[in-house]
Amino acid sequence: MTKTNHRLPINGTVAADSSGPFLVLSERLEGHDTFLTGQLQLYDALPVQVQILTFDDVTVLRLLDPSQTPPTGPWAGILHLPRGWRARPIPDDLMAAVLIARRDLAVLDEAERRYALTFLGEASTSAIRQARIDAIVTALPAAEGTA
Missing domain, CATH: 2.40.30 (Elongation Factor Tu (Ef-tu); domain 3)
Known part of the structure; x- marks a missing residue:
């Protein structure tokens, strides 16, 4: 094998x-x-x-x-x-919100990250997507070095 x-x-x-x-x-x-x-x-x-x-x-x-x-x-x-396993990429809109809010996305383990991305990906309208981005970002801790 x-x-x-x-x-x-x-x-x-x-x-x-x-x-x-x-x-x-x-x-x-x-x-x-x-x-x-x-x-x-x-x-x-x-x-x-x-x-x-x-x-x-x-x-x-x-x-x-x-x-x-x-x-x-x-x-x-x-x-x-095989080696083709890889984490799903973070969408640009979520990454921008994380950076603006100075939050730490790296604290999510693989299962939490997958859950958050699935939750976000199932949004049926842009308003729902934005609300889900806000919920994900709010739940993250502050990035190191920020107060």
């Missing part, structure tokens, strides 16, 4: 479309590039290469080798991700 940075326990179901079967994850993956490839290790099976496709509300895995048979019914396994 190639060197991986993360091992994510995942589960889901099998579905199909005109291009063949795909594995639908029970929870959307955050912080991953769409079209990133990885290896899926289903329990009691050899690892298979998959392509991660993350959409607005769902993540699916496509088997890269069409000769491989997908599982039937619900499944569980470990997704091994």
